[in-house]
Amino acid sequence: MKILISVDIEGVAGVYHAQQVRAGNPEYERARRLMTEEANAAIAGAFDTGAGEVLVNDSHGDFRNLLPDVLDPRAQVIQGKPRYLSMAAGAELGVAGMCMVGYHSRAGGRGILAHTINSFAFARIEFNGEPMSEAGLYGALAGEYGVPVLMASGDDVFIEENRALFPQAVFVQTKQATGQNSGVSLSPAKACEAIRKGVAAGVGQRAGAKPLRIEAPLQVTLHTQTPALADLFCQWPTFQRLDAMVLGFGAPSVEAAVRMLNCCSAMSAMLR
Numbered sequence: 001m002k003i004l005i006s007v008d009i010e011g012v013a014g015v016y017h018a019q020q021v022r023a024g025n026p027e028y029e030r031a032r033r034l035m036t037e038e039a040n041a042a043i044a045g046a047f048d049t050g051a052g053e054v055l056v057n058d059s060h061g062d063f064r065n066l067l068p069d070v071l072d073p074r075a076q077v078i079q080g081k082p083r084y085l086s087m088a089a090g091a092e093l094g095v096a097g098m099c100m101v102g103y104h105s106r107a108g109g110r111g112i113l114a115h116t117i118n119s120f121a122f123a124r125i126e127f128n129g130e131p132m133s134e135a136g137l138y139g140a141l142a143g144e145y146g147v148p149v150l151m152a153s154g155d156d157v158f159i160e161e162n163r164a165l166f167p168q169a170v171f172v173q174t175k176q177a178t179g180q181n182s183g184v185s186l187s188p189a190k191a192c193e194a195i196r197k198g199v200a201a202g203v204g205q206r207a208g209a210k211p212l213r214i215e216a217p218l219q220v221t222l223h224t225q226t227p228a229l230a231d232l233f234c235q236w237p238t239f240q241r242l243d244a245m246v247l248g249f250g251a252p253s254v255e256a257a258v259r260m261l262n263c264c265s266a267m268s269a270m271l272r
């Protein structure tokens with residue numbers, strides 16, 4: 001049995017501020033180690049419940065945060081970008097389930113470091129009128145490959161937003177949000193203990209877990225952070241301008257929608 005663990009950083013215990021999640025800041029070096037330790041806890045939990053193989057997907061920023069020399073050597077790590085499946089890369093490799101570690105709530109929410117894909121560019125993403133978080137987007141992308149989400153960790157707002165999407169998953173709360181940049185966190189050691197147990201329990205219950213399915217073709221609505229970003233994205237000829245900061249497009253699958261969104265995210269670098 002092969003298990004995929006996708007690891008982001010904003011939901012990791014002890015992380016609250018943008019300086020902790022961006023390379024080039026001294027605090028980032030410590031935060032990426034905390035992220036790697038939570039990944040190791042998840043890897044251990046998967047092996048505790050009989051995984052024969054574990055793939056770890058580095059799912060934050062430029063996708064090269066996890067410290068390969070500190071990672072549990074039993075796992076293999078997926079790093080670097082661009083890549084088609086982004087935070088869900090590895091779902092195409094015959095895995096039995098996906099665990100989401102260090103995830104966060106969506107843009108516009110009250111969670112710690114809440115955003116969706118790109119905080120500079122995207123204010124809100126909807127699929128068929130429903131607001132989507134990164135967990136929803138990439139859980140649905142894994143779902144297209146028949147892969148269920150078995151476990152997820154992050155702050156309380158993240159859990160509240162996403163529990164209904166993955167009713168069979170085990171959720172682990174690492175922090176309680178009191179604002180975008182403040183909260184109450186478990187110690188890293190306690191968070192790792194809880195993540196190891198949560199992954200073990202989630203993988204143990206995989207027989208009852210269903211992949212998240214979003215019916216395709218689907219309609220995507222994208223709210224941008226500025227009108228200039230909407231001007232830029234609407235250079236794409238199939239995008240419709242719905243308002244100064246709102247555009248829409250149709251997509252034949254979740255994978256196509258996610259890839260188009262990640263293209264917009266990459267284009268937005270031009271306006272930074």
Ligand SMILES: [Zn+2]
Nearest residue numbers: 008009060061
């Ligand atoms: Zn991130």
